[in-house]
Amino acid sequence: MNATLVFDGRVVLRAAPNVVCRRLGGESILVPIRQNVGNLDYVYTLSAVAADVWALLDGRPLDDVIDAICETYEVDRDTATADVTALIADLLDAGLLSRTDEER
Numbered sequence: 002m003n004a005t006l007v008f009d010g011r012v013v014l015r016a017a018p019n020v021v022c023r024r025l026g027g028e029s030i031l032v033p034i035r036q037n038v039g040n041l042d043y044v045y046t047l048s049a050v051a052a053d054v055w056a057l058l059d060g061r062p063l064d065d066v067i068d069a070i071c072e073t074y075e076v077d078r079d080t081a082t083a084d085v086t087a088l089i090a091d092l093l094d095a096g097l098l099s100r101t102d103e104e105r
Contacts, residue, residue, distance in 0.1 A: 009063070010062060010063050010064030010067070011063070012063050013061070013063075013101045014093075014099070014100055014101070015060060015098065015099055016097065017033075017097055017098055018099070019033055019034045019035065020032070020033050020034065020097050021034060022055060029052035030044055030045065030046050031044070031046075032044055032045075033097070043095075045095065050070070050074065054066060054085055057069055057070075058098065060101075063089075066085060067085050070084075
């Protein structure tokens with residue numbers, strides 16, 4: 002199920018408190034932690050761009066995340082917005098992100 006994300010550039014998202022990201026062999030892997038144990042049935046591998054987006058979800062507003070992706074990958078804002086929004090919707094669906102109450 003893919004969540005429909007209403008894009009608001011001021012929203013702030015962070016990693017869910019029960020998710021860790023690890024780099025293994027050049028890949029970034031998200032592992033949900035359940036009852037103090039990594040749930041290896043639900044491991045998520047991120048592309049290089051998705052890993053950059055993940056790293057940018059550190060308390061900055063989505064507009065800032067998109068600006069950074071545009072600058073790093075020299076992509077136009079509409080494309081970056083669509084791609085980042087789709088990724089975030091997938092991560093929200095999987096329970097890997099949580100929305101904070103703060104907007105900037």
